[in-house]
Amino acid sequence: MLKDEKAVVVFSGGQDSTTCLVWALKTFKEVATVTFDYGQRHRDEIECAKEIADELGVSFKVLDLQLISQLSANALTRDDIEIEAGKDGELPSTFVEGRNHLFLSFAAIYAKQIGARHVVTGVCETDFSGYPDCRDSFIKSLNVTLNLAMDHQFVIHTPLMWLDKKKTWQLADELGVLDFVRNKTLTCYEGVRGEGCGKCPACQLRKNGLDLYLEEKGEELS
Template structure:
């Protein structure tokens, strides 16, 4: 059985931990990042830097042309990024329509082409409240479809699906991971804002682990 896996790697702390978990599990990793027109494109620079350091095969695919079909999200349109926790109603503006189904579908195609049997995907329980495409039922149904979509079955594997961002960071710190080369903030500025839902959840995870976030905040 092949040891190859594709890891959807945004450059954020969750997918960074997933990438390292796959390596720790002895997998041959093919990292895949997407430029879909997100304003926090800085995360892609982090992804490239990490893969270069780890000597991991990495592709960054420009799919920003589809942005004209994905209107209405504050992550891709000229809409202010909301402040507050993910559980707040206003955070729904950060939903990019059908994003994860699109990204997973492309990752599965890549997996088939390189002979990988799994796609690692960093959904976690903290995303469940606001993002339908991070919930267990979505991942389970996508996994079912990806078993039959090609002659080669591909498993959608989310190692942290039912745990919190705090637990993801706990695992990462246990692996002695350096989170200075990750980007979580939804704003694409030089420093993280510390106020958007992504920043708040990240900072909460570091506090819960009695650790200091190594990136700079405004």
């Protein structure tokens, strides 16, 4: 029974990872969070994650992975690179090479040290912006690799893998945290909490999903 087990949530303080954190709290006996400092240009992301973790009463750990910013030139770690969607089949400028691979690997190491075998992440193949490390095939492959690498029976959980943003908002609502996620998380590429800047790809995806969900519920859009 999962209710008797412990999990680590890869946590950024955004819509997806916060929804996954609440899902984990209802699924496992004990939950810990791990956040990564990878040189992201909006440092408020880490503070936002800490505030949410504190409010929900879970442990919060930050691991230093700034080496990523030294290796990968992208819009999330460089102020001089414009945030742009992918064009002509190319990846968006926000893609951080190897980020999820490293995040999940280090999360698994941390999980083993604290006696957990479950790792939860908010990656999604439905709304993944073309990121190759958000695909289900990657997660399944990495899960096998981690088990072999550390001789430990990890289970990587991806509650949002097959949900579009509308259904992700629906899940947050079913978990009783729609307003919490809507107002307190940070998804915006410009570092604006809550509804965000409204212009970047992350904000547009988030708002479109919320509008569709509220419309389906028959609620007034804002």
